[in-house]
Amino acid sequence: MKKIADRASEIFSLKQAPLVHCITNDVSIETVANTLLYINAQPIMTNDVREFSELFKHTSSLLLNLGSLSKEKESALLMAAKKAKAKKKPFVLDIVGVTSAPIAFYLSQQLEKYKPNILKGNVSELRAFCGLKVSGRGVDSSEFDQTEEGMEELVKALKQQDSSITYLATGKKDLIVSKDETWVMENGVKKLQQFTGSGDLLGALIAALLGEGFDNLSAAIFALSYLNICGEHANKKLTSSNGLADFRHETLNQLSLLSVTNDNWFNQVKGRKQ
Numbered sequence: 436m437k438k439i440a441d442r443a444s445e446i447f448s449l450k451q452a453p454l455v456h457c458i459t460n461d462v463s464i465e466t467v468a469n470t471l472l473y474i475n476a477q478p479i480m481t482n483d484v485r486e487f488s489e490l491f492k493h494t495s496s497l498l499l500n501l502g503s504l505s506k507e508k509e510s511a512l513l514m515a516a517k518k519a520k521a522k523k524k525p526f527v528l529d530i531v532g533v534t535s536a537p538i539a540f541y542l543s544q545q546l547e548k549y550k551p552n553i554l555k556g557n558v559s560e561l562r563a564f565c566g567l568k569v570s571g572r573g574v575d576s577s578e579f580d581q582t583e584e585g586m587e588e589l590v591k592a593l594k595q596q597d598s599s600i601t602y603l604a605t606g607k608k609d610l611i612v613s614k615d616e617t618w619v620m621e622n623g624v625k626k627l628q629q630f631t632g633s634g635d636l637l638g639a640l641i642a643a644l645l646g647e648g649f650d651n652l653s654a655a656i657f658a659l660s661y662l663n664i665c666g667e668h669a670n671k672k673l674t675s676s677n678g679l680a681d682f683r684h685e686t687l688n689q690l691s692l693l694s695v696t697n698d699n700w701f702n703q704v705k706g707r708k709q
């Protein structure tokens with residue numbers, strides 16, 4: 436952790452302004468694009484497969500998010516994953532909604548075969564992906580899926596998945612499972628779960644770090660910790676007259692502020708390797 440911490444203050448804003456091609460859901464698309472700009476990455480939100488060949492010449496990394504799926508988006512996601520694998524562009528697969536959407540679930544299994552660098556979702560989505568019993572519904576996770584035993588069961592199941600992929604399950608505690616290492620991370624505040632798109636923008640942050648050249652595990656740990664510590668700082672600024680919309684606004688503000696005002700932000704990381 437110490438070695439990582441030494442480099443953390445230099446990460447945000449990004450030095451190389453990676454171009455991140457996002458195929459993402461209609462709900463949070465604007466927040467995802469702005470998140471990338473706030474950390475000095477460049478977003479492009481394109482579903483039109485006719486543009487992919489030209490676009491891929493400049494793309495640094497991709498975010499493929501299964502939320503608010505359509506037939507057209509399904510084809511675009513498959514085409515983008517196929518091209519990403521062929522052209523060796525790193526990508527994040529965010530399996531939004533697989534808990535209760537069977538078409539998205541089937542698509543997530545197909546897309547995994549193209550070897551995303553990171554496959555992420557909330558704890559309930561990752562449990563569903565692994566074939567474990569779930570209480571989560573819709574696109575949000577359930578706290579019943581986040582008991583100590585439930586989390587241990589999920590770690591075991593993720594270790595049985597494709598060892599070339601790094602898996603990230605988010606929630607009160609976050610699990611990162613890669614070939615050689617399992618991390619349990621504990622930053623963040625509950626309010627992060629209470630605005631839509633917090634998981635989506637996390638996927639974009641990870642994709643940006645992959646585009647900047649970070650390895651899978653570092654990209655996951657840095658992006659997750661940065662967002663969650665932004666949330667903690669935003670929460671501290673609230674007074675009793677501030678609602679959840681203010682929290683959301685301040686968390687997004689912190690994305691461009693935290694690394695400037697707290698160059699030691701990484702010392703606030705709570706997490707351990709198992």
Ligand SMILES: Nc1ncnc2c1ncn2[C@@H]1O[C@H](COP(=O)(O)OP(=O)(O)O)[C@@H](O)[C@H]1O
Nearest residue numbers: 557575605606607622623624625627628633634
């Ligand atoms: N109860 C919680 N306490 C602290 N942080 C949380 C909590 N729930 C979610 N988070 C954080 O919020 C972000 C989004 O996670 P989550 O809500 O699980 O994703 P999604 O929006 O995909 O359902 C993650 O960075 C996660 O660590």
Ligand SMILES: Cc1ncsc1CCOP(=O)(O)O
Nearest residue numbers: 460462502503632633634635
């Ligand atoms: C509400 C909703 N419905 C389809 S996609 C979406 C947004 C999900 O965002 P997140 O998974 O980041 O909460």
Ligand SMILES: [Mg+2]
Nearest residue numbers: 631632633634
């Ligand atoms: Mg959410």
